[in-house]
Amino acid sequence: YKLPKSLVTNADIGRIINSEEVQTAVRASIKSSKYTPLKKNPLRNLGALVKLNPYALHARKQELDHAKALADGTKTSQRKARRSAMTK
Secondary structure (H helix, E strand, O other), X not given: OOOOOOOOOHHHHHHHHOOHHHHHHOOXXXXXXXXXXXXXXXXXXXXXHHHHOOHHHHHHHHHHHHHHHHHHOOOOOHHHXXXXXXXX
């Protein structure tokens, strides 16, 4: 048993596609694609994190204030405070 061979060859397909009859029936191609912005990583981008968690901005400010107080020496860290309390 032999399968029937297709009668259309590659050259015929190209000629058919580029023919005026087919080109008039085919709709125009879409020239531009829609722009999709990149998703921002909330772990690296504070603005994206604030959109997800509005409290994050307040928490970040508290962390910075605490770090500044530790650097100035006006405040001890909780870990050091616990250690000194245990030794007394």
